[in-house]
Amino acid sequence: MRPPRQMTDQDSSLSSSHTEEEEEETMEEDGGGGGGCRPMMAPAASLLGVSSTLHAVIRIKQKYQALKKRRQEMALAMGGLPGAPARTSPKIFTFDAAAAPVSCFPPRKKKRKRRVLYPYRRRRKAPREEQSPAEFCLYLLSAILFVQVYNAIENLDDHVIRYDLEGLEKTLRREVFGQQGAVEALTWHLKDFLSTYVHNRPLVLSVHGPSGVGKSHLGRLLAGHFRSVVGEALVLQYFALHHCPLEAEAPRCAQQLLSLVSEAVELGEREEKIPLFVLDEAEHMHGQILDALLGLLAPSQANQFLNAVYVILGNLGHERITRHLLRNASSHELLAPELRRHLEGRHPLWAEVNVVPLGLLERSHVTECFLDEMSREGFYPDRSHMEQLAAEMEYYPAVGGREYAVTGCKQVVAKVNLL
Structure with a gap:
């Protein structure tokens, strides 16, 4: 008798595979596969021309897929029970290990989570701009300009303080009655002219009004104030009826007036002060005297003649002033232009002066x-x-x-x- 042949590894593997095939057939007969969907396979009639070995391989693959499907469903069913052992599929005959499991339901789309942005823990500083050297030069130039302007303003204030125009304004408001508008205009012109020493033309103020409104009194106040601040020699009061009563002496009076003015302006140039000339009774001045005054106002004169203040007083045009106020008691603003037009027709001198009318x-x-x-x-x-x-x-x-x-x-x- 032959001794019994020992079972080799190949025989054991074949027997185990037959056992698994019988188990799978038994599970299929018992309704294995759960209610899962099985992949559709081609009918056996289509494989008649294939060799028996390939047919066996295909059958093994189909049964393996069915067994794998059932084990996955059992693992899902037992996954919620505590202490259930984790099942793993065998690693033999894994022809489609990378293939995804077949499911009857369409795959769900995963919602894409929005990216959460967190602020930086450290504060970032803005990039520092580089300063240009030109900026420093600009600041330095601005500072120098400011100092120069400030010094100029201080010098102007010092020049005005010398003449004490605030005290003059208070005196005129207190002593001259009913002429507040004329006092304001007069002091404004004086402040504007006396704020500097160098000018391109002298200041000429022509004050006119009816009799008894304070023209001569205003001239005396101006002369007295300037005598106290600039000196007696730089103030001249000229009365036409007193200094030149006769018309035949008009040429001599004109030359005398020019010599007096020249002496005063030369002294003022040396002392850096502005002289004042008060010319009263303008209605009695002769034509030669008015022509001489007009020549003193020409811009071609020397600098000392341009740094002077002339105040002409008279009642020329008093009829116009009286008629205007009796017809328009509340319109004093229109009085100066109307009086100026009237005086320009009398002599060209009044085209170069600032007219200040005095009311009733x-x-x-x-x-x-x-x-x-x-x-x-x-x-x-x-x-x-x-x-x-x-x-x-x-x-x-x-x-x-x-x-x-x-x-x-x-x-x-x-x-x-x-x-």
Whole structure:
């Protein structure tokens, strides 16, 4: 007898594979595969021409896929139970290991999570701009310009302070009654001209108004103030009827006036001060004198003649002033242009000057004149007595609730002297 042949590894593997095939057939007969979907395979009739070995391989593959599918379903079913052992599929005959499991349901699309951006923990500094050397030069130039302008303004203030124009304005407001507009215009021109020493033309102010409104008094106040700040030699008061009463002496008077002006301006040039010339009674000045004054205002004159202030006083055009105020009591702004046009037709001198008109005085202004004169003479200022004296003056018919005096304050001194 032959001894029994020992089982080799190949026989054992074949027997195990037959065992697994029988188990799979048994599971298929018992309804294996769960309710899962099986992949559709070609019918056996299509494989009749294939060799038996290849047919066996295909059958093994189909049964392996069915077994694998069932084990996966069992693993999913037992995955929720605690202590259930994890099942793994065998690693033999894994022809489609990379293939995805077949499912009856369409794959779900995974939602793409938005990327969460977190702020930086450290604060980033802005890039530092490089400073150009030109910027420093610009700052330095601005500082130098500011200092120069500041020094210039300080010098202007010092020059104006020398003439004490604030004190002059207070004096005029206190002493000249009813002419606040004219006082403001006069002081404005003086401040604008006296703020510097070098000029291209002299300042000429022509003050006109009816009789008794304070023209001569204004000239005396200006002359007295400038004598106190620049000296007696730099102030000239010229009265036409006193210095040149006869028309035949007009040429000589003109030359005399020019010599007086030349001496004053030369002294002012040496002392760096601006002289003042007050020319009163302009209505009595002859043509030669007006021509001489016009020559002094020419820009071609020497520098010392350009640094001077001329104040011309007179009642030229007083009819125009009176008529304008009696017709338009509230329109004092239009008085200066109208008076200027009238004076330009008289002589070309008034085309080169600044015209400052003086208006008529009201009853209240006349009362203030009585108060001032009585205080100067030492009388007790009785209000009722002053109003009684003011009522004795002659007035124009009331216009717009205002009563203008015919002679202004001209007769106030005579009436106070009779007390």
